[in-house]
Amino acid sequence: MTALSSTLDPGSATHTANQDAMLAKLDELEAEHAKAIAGGGDKYVARHHQRGKLLPRERIELLIDADSPFLELSPLAGWGSDFAVGASVVTGIGVVEGVECVLVANDPTVRGGTTNPWSLKKTLRAQEIARENRLPLISLVESGGADLPTQKEIFIPGGQVFRDLTRLSKAGIPTIALVFGNSTAGGAYLPAMSDHVVMVKQQSKVFLGGPPLVKMATGEESDDESLGGADMHARTSGLADYYATDEHDALRLGRRIVARLNWRKLGLTPTAAEPPKYDEEELLGIVPPDLKTPFDPREVIARIVDGSEFDEFKPLYGGSLVTGWARLHGYPIGILANARGVLFSAESQKAAQFIQLANQVDTPLLFLHNTTGYMVGKEYEQGGIIKHGAQMINAVSNSTVPHLSVLMGASYGAGHYGMCGRAYGPRFLFAWPSAKSAxxxxxxxxxxxxxxxxxxxxxxxxxxxxxxxxxxxxxxxxxxxxxxLPTFLSGRLYDDGVIDPRDTRTVLGLCLSAIHNAEVKGTTGYGVFRM
Structure with a gap:
């Protein structure tokens, strides 16, 4: 491969101004992430700890392998709504006993961990990631069920959570439920539809109807333990497969379950990877605050791919779109990156051909967004911009190799679609704080x-x-x-998170590793291309 040569001057006034603007946006982002980490606030966190219980991120930290990364997903879910940032659930990908797993952990400090419309969307997205990438799913359960005031938005679509669990199991993707507290009413079906269930002594409560409801419905007197406690489910109902003495024991049992899955990846094993030749810190100063000002995406590519090596495809044709081949953390990847914002006919046809080539050789694709959309005007309409843009969108729509998308700058109009926006099913989509989409x-x-x-x-x-x-x-x-703005879009789960540009290589590497749990296979069929 050919190593990219950078012309970026990190000491220039322009780079410094861009960097200062990006750092200011990162400070704002950090403040919003802090809200998610704070959960229900000091009062409810303290009360939870006083009960001898762990917080969701503490449970995750003990569950995953020591010193291994945890890629948190959708941390800003619910931003700008009436619900807490984070939507009372933590989701992400972590390594347990050497196996990449999707983790879904209720946060009981936020309204008892109840499910609101945004936590439902966030949970469904996590299950989608598990299914598409063939990742075992571990649910860390402690939830009071549905947020009743918003039940009209939860009840009907909420059934998909349980449907997806059974479909994961049918597909041979293990599902594990570690029940740390309430899992009641409809939520009782979450452990019931999981392959493996761990319950905690004198903490787990799993029943369709609690003692007050049973009293009203049947007149029967009962208590939590006899009705749905861990001891009863371990000895009498058989719903509990493993009986933990405390939370730490439940997490130990969860790790042992994963260790016994005999899990094997079906995708490629990565080759040895050289780091980029250029400093990742310099990514902070590449995107200008005014997105009308173009920037060269090769400067980004040079700081995220292995050895800064990039074999560009059609470098002299369709110059507003950079396409080419690279490796990222040892995984082969094809890259499409907007160079000057607008997509013309040549760029659209170039993209369609490149996507076809990637599918021929079973290579995942990375889309780096900075586009204002397809070109408009009489000359371009008469030249066929609609049908050429349709060719690109057709190729993106029917491509079956995994897609990754990162919104660096603008992502407007149908250009967002052609560059594999959320509606086009990228396996993962992240945004930089500088991104905008509409x-x-x-x-x-x-x-x-x-x-x-x-x-x-x-x-x-x-x-x-x-x-x-x-x-x-x-x-x-x-x-x-x-x-x-990315916080608004991320709050609605139109991406999987807003990331620090300096973390781009790491985040994409984690995603590529997760993707290769499943077979990576391209397509040969695209439907009709209008010529």
Whole structure:
């Protein structure tokens, strides 16, 4: 391969200004992550500890292998909503006894760990990741069930949690439930539909109806332990496969279950990997605060791929899109990266061909976003930009090799689709704090609305309200700007997390390792390409 040569000057005023802007965004991001880590706040955390219980991240830390990484997913879920940041559940990928597993841990310090609309979406996304990448799923359960005030948004779609558990089992993907507290009502089916169940002495409570409901329904007097305690389920009902004396013992048993799975990856074994030749710290100063200013994505590629080596495909054709081959932590990968924002016909056709080639050789694809979308205008419409963009989107839609997406800068319009946005099923999608995504830029969207309103007034023969138009444009620009930010989008689970640019190589390496638990296989069929 050919090593990339960087022209970046880390000491320049431009790089320093870009870096300062990125660091400011990272400080804001850290403040939001801190809210998720804080859970329900000091009062409820202290009460939980006083009961002799561990917090969800403490449980995860003890469950995964010592000094191994934990890739937390969707930590900002619920941001901007009426619910706590993090949505009362922690999800991610961790290594247990050498096996990469998806972990889903309820946070009982946040409204008793009850499931709200965002925690449901977050849990379903974690289960999707387990299914697509063939990763064992471990549920660390302590939840009061549904958040009753929002049951209308939870009850109907919530059944998918249990359906997905059974489908994971059918696919040969192990599911393990470690029950640390409440798992009641509909939640009782979570351990019931898991392959392996561990319950904790005098802590686990698993029943369809608690003592008050049983009293109301049947007149029967009962207590938590006889109705659904760990001892009863271990000795009488048989729902518990393993009986733990305390939380630490439950986590030990969980590790032993994974150790006995005899798990084997079906994908490639990575080759030895050289680090990039350029400092990852320099990633902080590449993306300008004003996303209208272009930047060379090769500078990013040089700081994330093995040895900074990159064999560029069609380097002299379709220059607004960089395509080529590299390795990342020893895994082969094809890269598509926006160079100058706009996608023209040549870039679209180049992308479609490159995606086909990657599928021929079973190579995952990485999409690095900084696009304002496909080019508009009479010349480009007559030149076939619609059908050429459709070719690219067709290729992305029907490609079966795993896709990874990172939003570095802009990701607007149909360019977001062509570069494998959330709706196109990337295995993982992350954003940098500098990213923005919407149907178009705020100024463009407000301007379009203004032009339409002006034309409508002229058609009616009515005077146009210039002051009202200016107010409208300002309001719309503010709204779209706020709704384009990565915290807003991440809060709605349109990505799997907002990451520090310096962590990009590590995060992608963890994802590629997880992906290769399953076979990586390309397709030869794409449907009809309009020529």
């Amino acid at each position: 149907v178009m830029g705020p100024q463009q969207l407000a301007g379009v609305l203004s032009i339409v309103a002006r034309a409508a007034a002229e058609a009616r023969g009515a005077p146009f309200d210039e002051d009202g138009d200016a107010a409208m444009r300002a309001a719309v620009e503010g709204q779209i700007e706020a709704e384009s």
